[in-house]
Amino acid sequence: MDSPGTCNFAGLPCAPDGTAGGERADAAVVGVPPGAGGTSEAPDDGPGAIRRAARPMPAAYDPATDTEIFDRLRVVDAGDLNVPSGGPGAVAERLARIRANAALLAVLGGGPAASAPAVAAAAGAAGRPLTLVRLAASAGLATGDPATGAVRWMIERDHLARVFQIGLRGFGATRGDLRWGAGTGAEYWSMADMEEMGAAPFLDRIVSVVSAPVYLSVDLDVLDPAFAPAVAVPEPGGLTTREVLGVVRMLARHVDLAGLDIVGLVPGRDTGGATALVAARLLTEVLAGRAAGISPGAVPAPA
Numbered sequence: 001m002d003s004p005g006t007c008n009f010a011g012l013p014c015a016p017d018g019t020a021g022g023e024r025a026d027a028a029v030v031g032v033p034p035g036a037g038g039t040s041e042a043p044d045d046g047p048g049a050i051r052r053a054a055r056p057m058p059a060a061y062d063p064a065t066d067t068e069i070f071d072r073l074r075v076v077d078a079g080d081l082n083v084p085s086g087g088p089g090a091v092a093e094r095l096a097r098i099r100a101n102a103a104l105l106a107v108l109g110g111g112p113a114a115s116a117p118a119v120a121a122a123a124g125a126a127g128r129p130l131t132l133v134r135l136a137a138s139a140g141l142a143t144g145d146p147a148t149g150a151v152r153w154m155i156e157r158d159h160l161a162r163v164f165q166i167g168l169r170g171f172g173a174t175r176g177d178l179r180w181g182a183g184t185g186a187e188y189w190s191m192a193d194m195e196e197m198g199a200a201p202f203l204d205r206i207v208s209v210v211s212a213p214v215y216l217s218v219d220l221d222v223l224d225p226a227f228a229p230a231v232a233v234p235e236p237g238g239l240t241t242r243e244v245l246g247v248v249r250m251l252a253r254h255v256d257l258a259g260l261d262i263v264g265l266v267p268g269r270d271t272g273g274a275t276a277l278v279a280a281r282l283l284t285e286v287l288a289g290r291a292a293g294i295s296p297g298a299v300p301a302p303a
Contacts, residue, residue: 006031006048007077009108010284011056015076018101026073027287028102031080032091032114032261047080047108049267053276054284065253065292072291076102088146088153091117092124099125099259104290106283109263111232112136115217116146116153119160122215122259129161130258131210133251135244136219137169137235139188141177152177155184161212166202166247167191167222170235191237199247206255213258216251218244218282220264220275228278230270241278245285252289260286 007014009029013021018028031047060069069075078098083091091114099105099121107118115134123130132154134140140151154160163186178188189202206214221231224238251257262279270276 006051007079009051009077010054010060010280011058012075012077014079016079016098018076018078018098018105020074020076020102023074025076025102027075027104027106027290028078028098029075029106029108029283030078030095030098031108032095032110032118033080034109034111034113044267046110046263046265046267049265049270049273049276050108050262050279050283051077053273054280057284062288062292065288067288067292069288069291073287075287078102088113088117088120092120095121096124104257105259106286107259107261107263108279108283109261109265111147112140112150112219112263113145113147114263115140115150115219115261118259118261119150119154119215119217120157122213123159126213126258129159129212130215131162131164131206131212132160132215132217133164133166133206133255134217134219135166135222135239135247136217136264137167137172137221137233137238138219139165139168139173139177139181140219141173141181151181151186155181155186162210163187164202164206165189166199167194167239169237172233172235191239194239194243199243203247203250206251210255214251214255215258216248216260216286218248218260218262220262220279223278228275230266230268230275231264232266241281244278245281248282249285249289252286253293257286257290 142149169191225234227241
């Protein structure tokens with residue numbers, strides 16, 4: 001049984017099945033706590049911390065785009081999954097049931113292992129491999145547990161047609177892992193690239209070449225620890241909050257978004273709640289961007 005009592009992101013209606021008033025929702029928020037499916041991640045309440053940081057939005061007006069978000073989107077909160085065993089496949093199956101009632105799933109982690117079943121569910125709903133755009137400090141290409149090798153897990157199961165990674169830095173990846181990823185066609189935009197050219201050229205490339213629907217994954221460790229200290233492995237030299245918000249906003253408005261996740265929060269380290277606040281804002285930006293791309297009075301076609 002899932003946990004509908006956790007349905008409180010920004011005051012959204014609670015709908016464990018993902019429907020909006022009995023009809024198909026435009027988006028459903030769902031939490032995948034660490035350890036879901038029996039992964040090796042230590043349990044904590046990352047999704048709950050993000051929900052608590054999300055301020056209620058009775059008006060939900062975005063002045064940047066002159067958009068009333070909830071006038072254009074029917075958004076619900078489906079609560080947290082309770083899948084104690086079965087691995088990523090069991091989590092993906094439960095997410096797929098919710099996705100059948102919502103055009104978009106916004107998954108809150110939890111650790112990076114949540115990305116693997118979330119992508120599997122989104123690819124299944126799309127009926128084709130997806131384009132992954134992932135913001136993270138690490139490449140996620142290690143073998144074994146999806147907690148450290150989520151991207152490899154997705155590629156090996158043919159869930160992805162293309163991979164674009166932004167913000168890589170540090171010394172966690174091996175030469176072999178990165179070469180393996182590049183051999184599959186994955187493209188990397190490291191922090192060194194960001195410092196030299198900014199994000200615009202890479203985003204222009206994504207928009208110009210993608211044909212498959214885009215899955216957006218944000219590991220909060222992509223941010224510099226000055227902005228998001230509460231992650232498992234803080235890595236100096238990351239993106240600013242403003243830079244990440246800009247990337248997310250642009251993608252939400254200009255690509256066919258098949259799903260998204262925001263992962264990597266470690267609430268026990270989040271003194272003052274700054275990292276959870278960034279995570280909540282990122283999801284709100286996606287909803288605002290998606291709403292801004294819809295003509296007034298229109299709703300997205302069912303996927």
